[in-house]
Structures are given as C-alpha cells and as structure tokens.
Amino acid sequence: MRQFFKFLALPVALPVALAFGTAQAADYPSSPVTMVVPFGAGTSTDLVSRILGDAMSQDLGQPFVMENRPGAGGSIGTVEVVKADADGYKISMGTVGTLAINVSLYDNLPYDPQADLEPIALVGYTPTLLVVDSDSPYNSLDDLIAASKSGDGLTFASAGNGTSGHLAGELLGIESGGQMLHIPFNSGAEGLTAVMSGEVDFMFYHPVAALPNIDAGTLRAIGVSGADGSPVAPTVPAIADTYPDFNLVAWWLLAAPAGTPKPVLEKLYGAVQTGLADDAVVAHFEKNGIRPGKLKFDELPGFISAEIKKWGDIANAAKAQVD
Numbered sequence: 001m002r003q004f005f006k007f008l009a010l011p012v013a014l015p016v017a018l019a020f021g022t023a024q025a026a027d028y029p030s031s032p033v034t035m036v037v038p039f040g041a042g043t044s045t046d047l048v049s050r051i052l053g054d055a056m057s058q059d060l061g062q063p064f065v066m067e068n069r070p071g072a073g074g075s076i077g078t079v080e081v082v083k084a085d086a087d088g089y090k091i092s093m094g095t096v097g098t099l100a101i102n103v104s105l106y107d108n109l110p111y112d113p114q115a116d117l118e119p120i121a122l123v124g125y126t127p128t129l130l131v132v133d134s135d136s137p138y139n140s141l142d143d144l145i146a147a148s149k150s151g152d153g154l155t156f157a158s159a160g161n162g163t164s165g166h167l168a169g170e171l172l173g174i175e176s177g178g179q180m181l182h183i184p185f186n187s188g189a190e191g192l193t194a195v196m197s198g199e200v201d202f203m204f205y206h207p208v209a210a211l212p213n214i215d216a217g218t219l220r221a222i223g224v225s226g227a228d229g230s231p232v233a234p235t236v237p238a239i240a241d242t243y244p245d246f247n248l249v250a251w252w253l254l255a256a257p258a259g260t261p262k263p264v265l266e267k268l269y270g271a272v273q274t275g276l277a278d279d280a281v282v283a284h285f286e287k288n289g290i291r292p293g294k295l296k297f298d299e300l301p302g303f304i305s306a307e308i309k310k311w312g313d314i315a316n317a318a319k320a321q322v323d
Contacts, residue, residue: 038077127226153179
C-alpha cells in the first residue's frame with residue numbers, strides 16, 4: 001500500500017515543482033546576478049562577459065556583477081558555480097575549455113560539465129589568431145614550422161591548460177611534425193605579454209584580445225585557426241590552407257548550477273538573445289570577429305556532447321594531459 005501511494009504521488013509532485021519554478025522565474029531576478037568569469041581580467045572571455053552582462057542587466061533590470069576567478073584552465077571558477085545555489089544568481093561564462101576540453105585533459109576534473117551544470121545559451125564563437133611578436137623572425141606559418149623542426153623547437157603560450165589555445169598549439173605540432181612545447185599561463189593577457197617580450201615564440205588567441213596589440217604594432221598575426229578565416233583579419237591565411245584538417249573555433253556558453261529551475265534558465269536564455277541583438281554587443285562582436293550563437297535552448301546539451309568528443313579526440317591524439 002505504501003508503494004502504491006509513493007508512485008501515486010509522483011505525478012502530483014511534478015506539477016508542484018514546475019509551478020514553483022515558474023513562480024521563481026516570475027520574480028527572477030530580484031537581486032544582482034553574479035557572472036563568474038573563470039579567466040583573468042582583460043581576457044577575451046572577460047571582455048565578452050562584461051559587454052553581454054551589461055546588455056542582460058538592461059533587459060532583466062538587475063546588475064550583472066563580474067567575478068574573475070582564474071586558474072587551473074578555468075576549473076577554479078567553474079567549480080565555484082557548480083557549488084553555488086541552483087537559483088540563477090550565480091552563473092558561469094563557460095568556454096570551450098571549461099565545458100569540453102577539460103573533460104579529456106584532466107584525470108581528476110572536479111566537475112562534470114554535463115551532470116553538474118545546466119547550459120543557458122551559446123553566446124558566440126570565433127576562430128583564434130596565431131600571433132608572434134612583431135620583431136619575431138617568423139613572418140609566415142611556413143617560417144614558424146621550419147623553425148619548429150630545427151634546434152630545440154619552439155614554445156607556445158596559452159591562457160592555461162585545457163584552453164582552446166592550448167589544444168590548437170598541440171594540433172599544429174601534430175599536423176606539422178614540429179617540436180612545440182606548451183607554456184601555460186594563468187590568463188591570456190599574461191600569455192600575450194610573454195609573446196611580446198620574446199619569452200615564448202607564439203600563441204593562439206582570440207581576436208577580441210589580440211587585435212589591439214596587432215593594431216599597435218606589438219604583435220603580428222600569421223595564421224587563423226578556423227578554415228573560413230576571420231572577418232577581422234581578412235589578409236591572414238587560414239592554417240587549413242596548409243593543413244586541411246586544421247579547423248578549430250573557440251566559443252562561449254553561459255551555464256548555471258545543475259538543478260536550476262528550467263523557467264529561470266529560459267528567462268536567462270531570452271535575456272542572452274535580447275543582449276546579442278543589442279547595438280553595443282553587435283558592434284563589439286563585429287569589430288572583434290565574433291559570430292553570435294544561434295542554437296536553440298534544447299539544442300545546447302547535444303552541442304556540448306559533440307564538442308567534448310571532438311576536442312577529446314584532439315587531446316588524445318596529442319597525448320595532452322594535466323595531472
């Protein structure tokens with residue numbers, strides 16, 4: 001008899017839970033929302049987060065407060081969101097690194113991006129630029145590859161283990177057969193500084209952060225990671241022109257703690273879509289070669305699954321792993 005009542009109660013509990021989530025969404029947000037940026041200030045993820053957060057704040061009527069929590073390939077900031085209350089008041093600006101690459105790269109990753117997080121919306125995506133110091137002897141991809149095959153090879157920087165820049169460098173080494181040693185930094189800004197100082201030889205990084213230095217004459221772009229090139233660097237050749245299998249783009253995707261009510265997630269999804277149409281966001285994206293995300297809400301889980309497999313294949317081929 002108790003089992004009978006137990007199962008009888010399930011259909012009743014579900015509408016009650018849905019009603020609670022809907023009521024929660026009606027009042028959401030009633031206080032500021034914290035957006036955790038798992039990389040340092042001034043990085044491409046930070047810049048995208050701030051401009052989108054401003055637009056979402058205007059739409060939802062509450063401030064979006066940025067909290068930079070860099071380290072461990074974005075894992076430190078991501079775990080903070082995983083452990084937060086599932087109420088929509090602490091969310092993460094996830095990246096291809098934190099939500100896809102890290103799964104294969106870390107043996108003891110302290111979170112599962114599919115089980116511990118709820119995807120909110122794909123924000124945008126962009127190819128990365130292969131950049132060298134403006135005084136570097138490498139004026140083309142061919143120059144760089146030739147140097148990587150002589151002497152002790154070359155070094156490349158990234159914004160941390162598990163970032164798209166890390167695996168792009170690893171893939172270039174696989175495709176070219178050159179010797180390329182990865183040097184991870186705590187942020188993309190630190191990595192770019194190391195390239196400009198000559199501490200490391202090259203780096204793959206997002207146009208949003210690299211372009212100001214290229215325009216200032218302190219960096220030189222010699223390749224684009226996406227097969228279609230970049231609209232903001234139309235004269236820079238795609239690496240796929242030399243290595244046809246080389247086609248990588250980085251992306252940003254907002255996520256919330258697992259268990260966040262679906263109506264709250266959908267409200268945030270709507271705010272992202274409104275934000276992506278904001279004039280300031282559109283201008284920023286166009287200026288920096290970022291294409292806005294177009295996925296529907298229910299397409300997000302499948303997208304993450306496919307990306308985990310794609311980047312996992314690259315990590316495995318490169319034998320890239322972090323203890």
